[in-house]
Amino acid sequence: MNQLTTYRWSFEEDLHHCRHAGYDGIAVWVRKLRDFGEERAAELISDSGLAVSNVSWEGGFTGADAVTSRENLAAARDTLALCGALGAGCLTIYSGGRNGHTSRHANRLLRAALDRLLPFAEEAGVPLAIEPMHPACADDWTIVTSLPDALELVREYDTPALRLALDTYHFPLAEEAWPILRELAGYLAVVHLGDVQTPHSVDHSRAALGEGAAPLAGIVQTLAEAGYAGFFDVKLLGPAFDEADYDRLLRQSREAFVAFGADEIAAVEVAPRDAAAPTPSPIDSCKLIW
Numbered sequence: 001m002n003q004l005t006t007y008r009w010s011f012e013e014d015l016h017h018c019r020h021a022g023y024d025g026i027a028v029w030v031r032k033l034r035d036f037g038e039e040r041a042a043e044l045i046s047d048s049g050l051a052v053s054n055v056s057w058e059g060g061f062t063g064a065d066a067v068t069s070r071e072n073l074a075a076a077r078d079t080l081a082l083c084g085a086l087g088a089g090c091l092t093i094y095s096g097g098r099n100g101h102t103s104r105h106a107n108r109l110l111r112a113a114l115d116r117l118l119p120f121a122e123e124a125g126v127p128l129a130i131e132p133m134h135p136a137c138a139d140d141w142t143i144v145t146s147l148p149d150a151l152e153l154v155r156e157y158d159t160p161a162l163r164l165a166l167d168t169y170h171f172p173l174a175e176e177a178w179p180i181l182r183e184l185a186g187y188l189a190v191v192h193l194g195d196v197q198t199p200h201s202v203d204h205s206r207a208a209l210g211e212g213a214a215p216l217a218g219i220v221q222t223l224a225e226a227g228y229a230g231f232f233d234v235k236l237l238g239p240a241f242d243e244a245d246y247d248r249l250l251r252q253s254r255e256a257f258v259a260f261g262a263d264e265i266a267a268v269e270v271a272p273r274d275a276a277a278p279t280p281s282p283i284d285s286c287k288l289i290w
Helices: 011-020 030-036 038-048 066-086 103-124 147-157 180-187 216-225 246-264
Strands: 025-029 051-059 091-094 128-130 162-167 188-193 231-234 287-289
Touching: 011 025, 011 030, 011 038, 011 246, 025 030, 025 038, 025 231, 030 038, 030 051, 030 066, 038 066, 051 066, 051 188, 051 231, 066 091, 066 103, 103 128, 103 162, 128 147, 147 162, 147 180, 162 180, 180 188, 180 216, 188 216, 216 246, 231 246
Parallel strands: 025 051, 051 091, 091 128, 128 162, 162 188, 188 231, 231 287
Antiparallel strands: none
């Protein structure tokens, strides 16, 4: 699970419990890593054998003033270098809110930031992953609230250094939105898994996997069938998890993910030992991470 979820655990505890719970990787919270110490954290990650699926997060490029924007750009450049050293799959970014700007100017600020940061992303070998948010949650975080618009932006830049991060908590619940999942699959750097307590809230309060309104099994199935074979990062936030038993949460999240494949992703008949191996579920090529 994302280190934003295991807020009370230390960096070392995250790695220890993640590894022993059988997860393939970890989503690093850059603040927790830097508080622990970059060099020591990098050593422990390497020793653990865990992959770093993504680093969260940088952004705020639409700051209320030029100084803030410059500082946030500098921080993003530093974090990209760190991501490169960690071998991270991507750096998740949020543009920043409108901050009193017109929508057009805020979009110009985002594009200017991408123009400056993409060469550093290419040098580090780590893509920037823009994460759209549900409009009800986005005011302080990002101006990117439309999946089609986010996809169009990434296609326009046409570089592997710019990808998308999909958070299922922010994915529309209406069935009309489903067709875009197949279009998104080839542009995704990471998928964050979180269930939805309706209505969406500004504090991003979530439900445990399988206990909310999000059609998680269908989302995972559709993405896997469309060719997405990257990490699924369990990201659970909000008061429901403030005092959670994290070991139990790891176990339950893993069980829920397996259930998505067993219950709603094409069932596979088990062949006898001397028969040909059965066709794997598309979920088998994906990885669940803590």
